[in-house]
Amino acid sequence: MGQLIDGHWTPAWYDTGASGGAFVRDTARFRNWITPDGSPGPSGSGGFAAESGRYHLYVSYACPWAHRTLIFRALKGLGDHIGVSVVHPDMLDDGWTFATDFPGTTGDRLFGLPFLRDIYTRAVPDISGRVTVPVLWDRAQGTIVSNESSEIIRMFNSAFDGLTGNRADFRPEALRDGIEAMNARIYPAVNNGVYRAGFATTQAAYDEAVHLLFDTLDWLDAHLGRHRYLLGDRVTEADWRLFTTLVRFDPVYHLHFKCNRRRLIDYPDLWAYTRELYQWPGVRETVRLDHIVRHYHFSHDTINPHRIVPINPLIDFDAPHGRG
Numbered sequence: 571m572g573q574l575i576d577g578h579w580t581p582a583w584y585d586t587g588a589s590g591g592a593f594v595r596d597t598a599r600f601r602n603w604i605t606p607d608g609s610p611g612p613s614g615s616g617g618f619a620a621e622s623g624r625y626h627l628y629v630s631y632a633c634p635w636a637h638r639t640l641i642f643r644a645l646k647g648l649g650d651h652i653g654v655s656v657v658h659p660d661m662l663d664d665g666w667t668f669a670t671d672f673p674g675t676t677g678d679r680l681f682g683l684p685f686l687r688d689i690y691t692r693a694v695p696d697i698s699g700r701v702t703v704p705v706l707w708d709r710a711q712g713t714i715v716s717n718e719s720s721e722i723i724r725m726f727n728s729a730f731d732g733l734t735g736n737r738a739d740f741r742p743e744a745l746r747d748g749i750e751a752m753n754a755r756i757y758p759a760v761n762n763g764v765y766r767a768g769f770a771t772t773q774a775a776y777d778e779a780v781h782l783l784f785d786t787l788d789w790l791d792a793h794l795g796r797h798r799y800l801l802g803d804r805v806t807e808a809d810w811r812l813f814t815t816l817v818r819f820d821p822v823y824h825l826h827f828k829c830n831r832r833r834l835i836d837y838p839d840l841w842a843y844t845r846e847l848y849q850w851p852g853v854r855e856t857v858r859l860d861h862i863v864r865h866y867h868f869s870h871d872t873i874n875p876h877r878i879v880p881i882n883p884l885i886d887f888d889a890p891h892g893r894g
């Protein structure tokens with residue numbers, strides 16, 4: 571764990587000292603958008619046209635943010651158009667690495683570099699900041715298009731439609747405000763809430779995060795008792811964003827991040843909904859519990875200093891979901 575300062579790697583854990591023990595996630599640095607014709611998107615610069623084979627995605631199977639991008643790549647039929655490199659699940663002193671001694675890792679398929687940080691310095695040699703997954707790389711310009719998953723999934727949702735003919739739309743015009751409102755509620759309380767509980771270094775910061783988390787899960791369970799999906803009868807971006815946190819809940823967050831008032835399987839509707847999304851065509855293959863369980867317990871030595879990976883519950887995500 572560390573970060574780049576003026577292009578040099580500096581090992582350090584998250585500094586919660588300046589924020590009263592609370593974990594604060596940095597904002598992503600690369601915010602360009604792939605568009606059908608290369609015209610500029612909502613932020614960053616233009617010049618990133620949707621083309622087959624031009625872009626490459628760097629992910630960790632462990633990371634919930636990277637997981638979103640893998641799900642959209644699958645749902646939108648982009649497998650033949652956007653390549654993927656998978657980092658090693660252990661994120662230690664060197665940060666994310668391209669070591670290949672764990673099943674499912676690929677190494678750096680573009681350049682054969684040893685560390686993910688080398689991809690960042692290849693884009694900007696004197697870069698400062700955290701080295702995070704996912705990273706969307708442009709082979710044509712030799713730079714990073716985006717390292718912000720919420721924006722990468724929106725590019726995948728529509729930019730390549732002309733190329734793939736896949737018109738599935740997870741952010742339809744009529745539901746955009748509702749999706750935005752749902753994301754705004756779920757991101758701080760749930761997606762990032764589990765991290766805020768787990769990385770808190772004061773009781774007060776933990777208490778604040780964990781109560782909001784479970785209040786929101788209670789609300790979601792009730793909501794999903796009345797609606798098939800978050801926005802009604804149609805699966806949207808908001809569902810996929812929630813799914814990547816839910817699928818990690820009992821295997822990791824319940825124990826490792828001390829999110830233990832209830833397990834996911836204690837919420838009947840949330841649990842059935844999670845199984846339905848897991849069983850959606852193409853999604854199961856994006857879920858690598860071996861990477862998920864190994865990464866969190868082995869990498870966060872401030873939380874788990876002996877790096878013992880627990881046995882974990884047996885969870886049947888393939889059990890019939892009974893919804894719809």
Ligand SMILES: N[C@@H](CCC(=O)N[C@@H](CS)C(=O)NCC(=O)O)C(=O)O
Binds near residue numbers: 597598633700717
């Ligand atoms: N804003 C980013 C956040 C990505 C992120 O925080 N990824 C984590 C892994 S789950 C990471 O790579 N952390 C490394 C670090 O913070 O040094 C996104 O959603 O794409």
